[in-house]
Amino acid sequence: MGVPTVSLDLSGARPAVSLRGDWTLSGLEGRLDALRAEMSAPGVCSTAHWDLVQVDRMDTLGATVLWRVWGDRLPEGLIAGARTRRMLDTVAVLGARSRSGQPHRSWLEPVAAIGRTSISFVRQAISLLAMVGQIALDLGHALRRPQDAPLREVSANLFKTGVTALPITALLGFLIGIVLSYLSALQLKIFGADVFIINILGIGIVRELGPMLVAVLVAGRSGSAMTAQLGVMRVTEEIDALVTMGVPRSLRLVLPKVVALLCAMPLLVLWTSAAALFGGMVAASFQLDIGYGFFLDTLPRVVPIANLYIGLTKGVAFGLVIALVACHFGLAVLPNTESLSANTTKSVVSAITCVILVDAAFAIATRQIGMPGG
């Protein structure tokens, strides 16, 4: 393989430049800048006599480099072999260097970006609303024609989102219960208000922490799975195939997910709250010497039952929000990998954000319900 070289001859009336070697991608590696500098030396340039006969091989890279050195045209009196000349003709399509290729970015771009984001937000909201409407219609349809109800899908989703989530939610609930109990116990001991640990844990977990914890977990676990599943089904045209067979996609794909999560969430909330209370109880008995019997006996007296109802209702609402958001973003996936990952991210983030918004609404709406002595 010949090393590409440039030799200059400045003796004649016109300077003569002759090139040799392999002007190819592999030959030019590491030598490109040096060769370019040599050829662009003053007095060489396009006025010279160029002799390319001794070039062994030339590929597109060699040809484009020369083309640019020559100032985007073939120099006069160029001598080259047939193959080299053909390669040079190929790169002649480049024409003069133009930086205008890329569509221009306007300075108004940031403003336009804000506008685009707002419009897309409104669009998303509308299509989410449309989905709620569609689900209501589907539900009505399924009730009127029970043979069309997607019971198997509901049951499969119930298993996937509910049953398989039991171990992890129990473990996390238990650990959070212990943490909460330990931290509160340290403070309560200072004031000698040890018994209030039961009030704190009871209200905190049953009303707020249990539903929240489950919602975040389920959004990350089942919400992302739903979005990815629907997204891939869109990419592989499975959804189109379903629709062509006369199976409405919202009835068969969206409704079962929503219904399953609606049923599974309150049960998961109950289960996780129980695990968290158990964790708290264990920690309280270690730290504050509060017996299990006393704890269980006191709990219903200091935590009004309304708190449990609020917690379960939150579970239902959160389940609805997560399933809707997940399905919405799943169906919005475009057939490429980037869109799939972007929509899955958006789905989880939006689901958790919406859950917290709904939680805030709940906190305001139920502020006078279920407080002891209130």
Next chain:
Amino acid sequence: MSDPVIDIRGLVTKFGTNVVHQDIDLAVPRGEVLALVGGSGSGKTTLLRQVIGLLRPDAGSIRLFGQPLFSGDALADRQLRRRFGVLFQHGALFSALNVLENIAFPLRELRWLDRDAISDLVMVKLAMVELEPRHAWLMPAELSGGMVKRVALARALSLEPELLLLDEPTAGLDPDRSAAFVELIRGLREQLGLTVVLVTHDLDTLAALATRVAVLGDQRILAFGPLDHVMNVDHPFIRSFFCAERMQRVFARGRS
């Protein structure tokens, strides 16, 4: 005559107990266009994937340009892989990158070319596959099937390969586009002096491009040679594949 570009010796492939290839020997000389044909499941694509190095044969050796594909030397392996380009059946364009970035990707990976040189090269490659500069800013999802193949071909050509491997280059294109694509490959081969291996089912593509044909079947190579030689081999598969009528139609079309 120099060494063969691809040299396959004693290749054996098994999937579980299912023997796909039994002692295959195949040599592709420089500058030839070899078409691999065979029925479904005869292991054409498997053979191609082994040549690329995506699959390893159970026995036997594959040498490209006289070097083994898995030499154990990471740098040498990488150098070798840069000497051939592959056009996958569905293009396999990176959907997160636009056309320009897709074609520029292998060049950027070299890590010594500057931006201007890369963008110049991309524009030349786009012109080579007869696409417009404005197509450079499109995303793969916005391209038609024919354009995807062209961009994929441009990407396969970006490292100036000596060997081009095509998996079903004309599958999924309408006859008109398919003929244009075949013409494009033929032109590029002449211009760049490429060695080409293609897997195809399409007799039109085969007749228009191939200088040699290898027929895979019964776990071995049933026939290897120029098309008219292969067509006359007496074997049930070859007879039905190149069934006289179909072949005459293709030739008639080629002449008109």
